[in-house]
Amino acid sequence: MAGGIPWRLENGGCAALPLPGDASIASVARAHVSSLLPALGLTVTDVDDVSLMVSELATNVLQHAIPHGGCAKAELWVYQRGDGNGHDELVVKAFDTLREWRGAPEASGRMREHGRGLEIIDILARGRWGHHPSRSRLSSPALRGKATWFALPNPRTRIARCRRHARTPVGEAQAAKVLRSLLVQRGMNRFTVRHEPGVSVLSAEDDLTVRCEGGTFRWHARTGECGELPVADITEVCEQLVRLSEAMDDVHVV
The missing domain is CATH 3.30.565.10 (Histidine kinase-like ATPase, C-terminal domain)
Structure with a gap:
């Protein structure tokens, strides 16, 4: 509250x-x-x-x-x-x-x-x-x-x-963990996370790939759509990924 x-x-x-x-x-x-x-x-x-x-x-x-x-x-x-x-x-x-x-x-x-x-x-x-x-x-x-x-x-x-800064995850691994948690809350359970030096990657089979690197999320969908936003905009990143996933489900892109 x-x-x-x-x-x-x-x-x-x-x-x-x-x-x-x-x-x-x-x-x-x-x-x-x-x-x-x-x-x-x-x-x-x-x-x-x-x-x-x-x-x-x-x-x-x-x-x-x-x-x-x-x-x-x-x-x-x-x-x-x-x-x-x-x-x-x-x-x-x-x-x-x-x-x-x-x-x-x-x-x-x-x-x-x-x-x-x-x-x-x-x-x-x-x-x-x-x-x-x-x-x-x-x-x-x-x-x-x-x-x-x-x-x-x-x-x-x-x-x-101050409040926005306090809610921003620190580091690639933490940012990827928080983003995956937000996606799971929205019923998107397919994302897996792997960590490499300086970068964390979330992937949902071949549908969506998200890289967190240098304080920025970058994503690419199988439709060819891609985008990037700073980690501070993690709520909007989640919104864009949900939108992309739902749109792909609607049109059954293969």
Whole structure:
């Protein structure tokens, strides 16, 4: 828990909260995010914008991803990551168990509302939003679904820097161990780890290979997709690996 808030803060720094499957979903998400940010030492330039976008994200889940009658299994995730340009950003994601994306506005009123909500997020996040296949964080076993997200600039406060640094694994072997643990929590049990001088390697058969070397994770998938991120962004590394694995499972790449 963070500051008395019913979040689970996993190793790596992602706070996760279960969301209700009823009309209270938006207010619950909004209230807890507003309380969570200062508890984690995070700041954003406009808290009202964050609250509005969180409401739209949660409402989207209620309208288009929660089965009639409830049983949501929806989750809200909040964490920091680098933006690739030397700055930090706040990432907010809503997970649901409806795999397919229903983002295109259609004729019905509910879908028109859905479209307006996404337009609001697009404007306020300046295009920094999207969706991808993912797995849950709070269910055991982990459930397959998707995550819809937005990101906003996040000033690097002293408290946030200290907490993020404290959560960063030290050394290649420790970083690889923590990453494998995060992947196992998401139901990805196929990764094995081997250690060599100056480098640790995680591999999942021939699907994915991840090298941790010089404070950086580098990965390569059998689809040809590759990427790299610093160890400090281990939460985002895990997200990218889960996304890749789920996408490959969806299309049955051979």
